Amino acid sequence: MRDVRLFFVPLNSYDQVPYRTFPRRQTHPNRLAAVATLFGMTPAPVDRCRVLEIGCGAGGNVIPLAYHLPHSHFYGIDLAANAIDAARRAAGDLELGNLELRAADLRDLASGLPEFDYIFAHGLYSWIPAEVRDALLALCRQRLAPHGVAFVSYNAYPGRYPRRMLREILLRHTRGIEDPTALLAEARRLLAQLPHPEAAALLEQEDDILFHDDLAPINHPVWFHEFAAHAARHRLQYLGEADPHEMFDPREIPHTDLLEREQYLDFLKLRRFRQTLLCRSEVPLSHHVHAGRMDQFLFSDNPHGRRLRGADPVVESVTQALQDASPLPVEFAELAPYAGSPDALREILLSLLIAGCVDLHVYHFPCQEEVTVRPRASRLARYQAVHSNTVTNACHIPVQLDPAAHKLLLRLDGTRTRSALAAHRATVSWLARMALLE
DSSP, X not given: XXXXXXXXSOTHHHHHSOOOOOOOGGGSHHHHHHHHHHTTOOOXXXXXXXXXXXXXXXXXXXXXXXXXXXXXXXXXXXXXXXXXXXXXXXXXXXXXXXXXXEEXXXXXXXXXXXXXXXXXXXXXXXXXXXXXXXXXXXXXXXXXXXXXXXXXXXXXXXXXXXXXXXXXXXXXHTTTOOOXXXXXXXXXXXXXXXXXXXXXXXXXXXXXXXXXXXXXXXXOOBOHHHHHHHHXXXXXXXXXXXXXXXXXXXXXXXXXXXXXXXXXXXXXXTOOEEEEEEEETTSOOOOOOOGGGGXXXXXXXXXXXXXXXXXXXXXXXXXXXXXXXXXXXXXXXXXXXXXXSHHHHHHHHHHHHHHTOEEEESSOOOOOOSOOSSOXXXXXXXXXXXXXXXXXXXXXXXXXOOHHXXXXXXXXXXXXXXXXXXXXXXXXXXXXXXXXXX
């Protein structure tokens, strides 16, 4: 998922097949700071940092971040002027004074920008020419603060080989078709006849994803070792993955070197997509994760992670406490009563992290957890709800609203009392639990 508009796809293709932008929780400065802290860095505080998003499109990711982190400063860059215009309108409507948006070419950004604590380029690296990939990593090196973190996602081998095969078949089949609607229809017609599970998966993609991702002029997966070497040439080093549990595996791997181990993990998992974090090459790191580091973090349930079956009762009580608090994170001290000792809790949390059951945090998300006398949904959520039944909560997670919650959220502007909303008490409480009130 990426915004190829930055460089070479004609802008009118985005008028014909608009490419939607969404909040990406893996890009939240909290996530980047947590992984950096886990591996020994001292990242900038989440609530007072400077952030650059390259390829921000219409602002679906950067605008919610700027709204919920008002004391941090954000820059959004995209070559598509129409997308930047849309982002500026939304930012103006929300009165976001901490967000700057520019229609610009990545290759022209080396000067005139400040240092950034966090830089992210989601779904860009694999869809741009080699010289632009160079410019992207050069910009990360030039503009990263000394303890800054860059997020770069990309398609990876070996898992991308089946999709690459289908892509080449579709490009051959649809050659010469210029109209996007006709091209998509013909691509879907062929996919429906192909006896391959990847073809079925592609058929389930929305038109904008299929058209701008899989049928894009460039789609360049790489091996992890190639990406790591490219980063090293720009004096950037591998920090980790935005989902750190992806760096662990119980199977025996015949290498202790971090980069070789990561490459072998891709072999074993047939990994097809990476969300890699980079930092400056001179920053000292420690990738030996031990339980003693767990005190530094807050923890939340990973809704997309594993569910442990038949776990120890103490482990089950910890995971249940996290699920009850979800999506908000819980401090280490709040979880202490569920374990026999702090050391036991540290070991439990480390095992849950490695298993992918929990997410790490270094930041308390700003929201109203209790229903106040005059409940008020966030201005951002109410703004988004005018045009969509999916809104972004304070944790940077999309929340889908059913018709009743959607209708009620639009009314929660702080003018109605709790007693006046008594008939909707359960829905108001659910909105609070989903971190949508302020």
